[in-house]
Amino acid sequence: MSRIPSTQALRALECFARHGTVRAAAEELSLTRSAVSHQLRLLERDLGFDLFNRVGTGIELTARGRQYARDVRAALVAISSSAARNAGRGLSGRLTVSCTPGFAAFWLAPRIGAFRVTCPDVDLRIVTPGRLDDVSNPEVDVFIAFGTDAMANGEVELLREVTFVPLVSPGLANRLGGIKSPEDILRADLLHLGDTEDWQRWMCAAGRAPHEAKRGPVFADMNLVYAATLAGQGVSMGDEFICTAAMESGQLIRVTEIEIQSHNAYYLAIPARRQDLAPASAFRRWVRDAILGQQG
Template identity: 40%
Template sequence: MIERKMPPLNALRAFEATARHLSVKNAAEELCVTPGAVSQLLKTLEFHLGVKLFHRVNRGIFLTDIGQTYLPPVRNAFRQITEASSRIASAMETGMLTVSVTSFFASAWLVPRLTQFQNDNPEIDLRVVTSNQLVDFSRDSVDVAIRHGLGVYPGLSSHRVLAAEIVPVAAPQLVERLGQPATPSDLTHWPHVHDAERKAWHRWFQSQGIEDVGPPRGPSFDDSGLLVKAVLAGQGVGLLPAAMVAPELAQGQLVKVAGVTLLEDFAYYLVYPEARHERPKVAAFRRWILDSAAEAGLSG
């Protein structure tokens, strides 16, 4: 069996438009090309098929019997493509919205407020996935992400949601060994435990008026839960959201070694590819989360 190649798509579009209008001129206007271009596309299609699709007479153009037989499946194919494209476009506007977020932010802030989002946007089904890894939007099935950092993500739109109060904490055995620091500068000599970006301590020392602290040393973790465990194990002093370590402080498992600080630029940010900025379901989530943070008096 001889396998034929599919006819050129532009030629099929020219055929369908000309057959619908029974006019090369009108088909050309619809397709935004010249009548000569449409005529050439029709000749290309007829040559490809090896048949005549139109009768050309002085007063107009008419479908041959073969052309009339060919038109319905071609028209149906274009309709199916249009309907499928519309369904996909609609799914991009509504349907499932996947949000990647750290487990702490999800449990402490996002989840308790989701009822309001669902009430305001019943057409959007929210899927929350917890991860501390940076999202690869080209590979991961994620629409938007919420991450803690400085908000500088090349190629991504970034919106500051809220700044969390952070506090330097250490295990009791480390404090007993090194002594309770009298001033923030004393912590420059302590071992540090870092987040993945390794910038939080530098920002914290700057906020205390301490500039010359040298390069960051010590272990770093991209999982806040592991960072807490490292601090509990006495590996160093860590900077953590005050709300996150409140239970450990209350139970005496951790000790506060300096006051609570609010670093305005070191915050939780909503991030997503710039191309998704106007996507309706992304825009709806952006409006909601920024408004929710503003109402709570937490945004900047």
Template identity: 35%
Template sequence: MRRRLPPLNALRAFEAGAGHLNFTRAAEELSVTPTAISHQVRQLEEWFGLPLFKRGSRRLSLTEAGAQLYPVVAEALDRIAESACRIRGQPDRPTLTVSVTPTFGSRWLAARLGKFWIEHPEIDLRVHHSVHLVDFKRDDVDLAVRWGLGAWPGTVSERLMDAVAMPLCSPALLTGPHPLREPVDLEHHVLLHEKDRQEWTEWLIAAGLDDAPGRRGPVIDDPNSLVRAAIAGHGVFLGSVTMMNAELDSGALVAPFARAGGPEPAYFLVRPDDASPGRAAHAFREFILAETGAGE
């Protein structure tokens, strides 16, 4: 039976436009001008006899029909691309770059990545460690996991898990000449800092203490080294109970103080608010929401 298909070039332009929700960036992706995208999309809308995009001022969004069409077209084009690469003998796996905080990456994600690889062997996953905010336009990053309150402009944040930072240390520091009983006792102990993190400053101020320069301790890049230093009794670090539950359960680490009040930070899955996630990003989102229980 002869297929009644919409113009395929127009579908390609629509898919790029819907993916970016921006004709200019869609045009960059396809190496044409925005006008060409506009022409193609208009042609497709005429073929369907209804609009696929809502044209707002400086902002595009999909109509119901467009939202219905997009995942189908995106998957079809992905499958064509994969098949074409296989036929040409050039397996082209979709690449997904995820930026995570070092603690989240080493303490939580690393132990679960194997499951993702088994479920999605077709995805070439790259994990970068950073605590800095991601510029999705500039950095080559599809998704990020960040610690904080989740209010980052230009992004969509989905809460993954609570991660209130508390002072954690070896139980050995609860005894000795300067036992850790109250926050003020911290002045007799070394504060271990994670690179590029300011949590100690915020925590000390919230606890009504000075963040005196003399209180600053060593800055350690690797979160695992930081934890080992604390377990060895070399100082106190700020860590989330969620990330350290194994050490807390085993008694290697203890939380000497009750949690202070104030905002409750968490880990968030972050993506740009001006683009729909691709198939690989969608798969990772489903995976991480399921693993953290955030999707339930």
């Protein structure tokens, strides 16, 4: 085709590809399901090739559709990032961001240079709260909290839902002669954050007794959990999202395909008194684009 497809249709495709359902895409885009379905049908017609297979009453992407959706996502991220870079020029002042220790250390810190390129004149301060869902600090402009979307007097948006998976260091895996099953995991210490609940839920998902999770040290900080994991002190119930880079580099190994969905998620919140702060809006756009690019 010679003309560029509708941007709204491309956004509908990108959302559908990420969520896998028309309903979830419609919720993110604040559209009706019929409107999203209509956009997808028009896009498929205009492109001239099949994007979807019909499965019962639903649809799923074809192999060609998945590839096209990846290309669309990359293009949308590039467009948004370019806009953010240009919008960030000339912004100045102090921006204080509060985020959980694990998110700060494993996701934000390795990427913070990219935000500095976008907004070089913004004086950025990163702080970590004592509680993962704390959004009460009056000096903070942007919160990235791990919890629910319940925040009075603020603008809140979902950044990423989270699954937990067992993670181990290559060193410990080698010392144990390999670690691939729930039985293998129980030959090592279990590392916990706050309490043993996540490991108990995982044991149930793995067909094991929940009381088997009640072993190993409990830490008050996620950084301590990951430090102990990297040092080969045991197996942790890791946040798959923020540990992606560590898994891709081989620092951490996912033990099994068994996983559990977290009851909580990462949310970005801007207090009502800060919603007109231009650096806060720029930071929100940058984080959203970076997470979208990671999902691609």
